[in-house]
Amino acid sequence: MVTSGANRTGGLIWHWRAWRARSRWAQTREAIARWLAGVSPVSEHLLLIGPSAGWMMPADFLSRFSRIDAIDIDPIAPILFGWRHGASLRSAGTRWQFHREDALAGLGHVLERWPQASIFFDNVLGQQIYRFTDLPGLERRLARLSSELSGRDWGSVHDWMSGPARPSALVPAAIWQPVEMTVEPRGYRLDGRALSVDDCAQTLLARLGATGDWQDHLVSQVFAPGTRVTMIPWAFRPQKWHWLQAGWVDGSA
Numbered sequence: 684m685v686t687s688g689a690n691r692t693g694g695l696i697w698h699w700r701a702w703r704a705r706s707r708w709a710q711t712r713e714a715i716a717r718w719l720a721g722v723s724p725v726s727e728h729l730l731l732i733g734p735s736a737g738w739m740m741p742a743d744f745l746s747r748f749s750r751i752d753a754i755d756i757d758p759i760a761p762i763l764f765g766w767r768h769g770a771s772l773r774s775a776g777t778r779w780q781f782h783r784e785d786a787l788a789g790l791g792h793v794l795e796r797w798p799q800a801s802i803f804f805d806n807v808l809g810q811q812i813y814r815f816t817d818l819p820g821l822e823r824r825l826a827r828l829s830s831e832l833s834g835r836d837w838g839s840v841h842d843w844m845s846g847p848a849r850p851s852a853l854v855p856a857a858i859w860q861p862v863e864m865t866v867e868p869r870g871y872r873l874d875g876r877a878l879s880v881d882d883c884a885q886t887l888l889a890r891l892g893a894t895g896d897w898q899d900h901l902v903s904q905v906f907a908p909g910t911r912v913t914m915i916p917w918a919f920r921p922q923k924w925h926w927l928q929a930g931w932v933d934g935s936a
């Protein structure tokens with residue numbers, strides 16, 4: 684599969700944006716932290732894919748591991764990750780090491796190299812639309828992930844959809860409520876109802892007062908049917924919102 688070249692999912696622009704938006708992103712960061720606090724990785728060794736500087740990552744979660752191997756194509760990520768998380772990781776006794784490589788292109792090799800580690804895709808899978816030109820091929824690639832990861836303990840938070848929204852007209856507290864759903868063969872179960880992916884998207888977009896066209900991040904087949912997912916809203920820019928999808932798969936189940 685062909686990538687578009689430059690890293691349009693990370694790098695300096697991402698770091699600048701994340702630093703400037705840190706207060707607007709706080710509620711989403713806290714929702715991710717609450718979700719991560721409820722997952723139970725089986726290993727003390729974490730394979731963290733696409734962490735960048737860990738702008739959205741709670742130190743509490745990282746400190747649960749004795750060792751972290753982080754994989755990111757961004758050469759600046761290790762320095763900024765150390766700056767943001769180094770002190771708490773050192774005080775927890777967590778060792779960490781960065782590897783600059785494409786974790787999706789080399790996933791087979793990555794899985795073989797660390798066969799026992801729990802794996803977390805940290806807002807990276809939904810970002811691949813910015814790297815690949817063959818989008819149908821990318822969607823098929825992402826749909827194969829759950830079988831490639833079969834037997835492994837793994838999770839992901841990723842962009843599900845993004846686009847323009849003006850939710851200020853709605854009740855703010857309701858907007859920030861994460862939405863719990865279960866993946867079904869052709870959509871999701873939401874509030875006891877089986878919905879197609881499109882109907883589910885319409886329900887979630889209505890919650891945010893979505894306007895205009897929304898981008899599908901091609902991740903709707905990343906998790907296999909039966910996986911519980913938590914949908915988390917993210918005010919990426921004041922009038923450009925994302926729905927993030929977070930899920931964890933217990934490889935021993």
Ligand SMILES: C[S@@+](CC[C@H](N)C(=O)[O-])C[C@H]1O[C@@H](n2cnc3c(N)ncnc32)[C@H](O)[C@@H]1O
Nearest residue numbers: 693733734735737738739755756757785786805
């Ligand atoms: C949206 S940023 C992730 C942000 C990060 N989770 C945080 O909290 O700051 C996506 C990251 O994934 C990295 N990335 C994208 N595709 C990758 C790949 N195939 N392999 C490894 N890293 C990748 C980018 O360099 C970038 O740092």
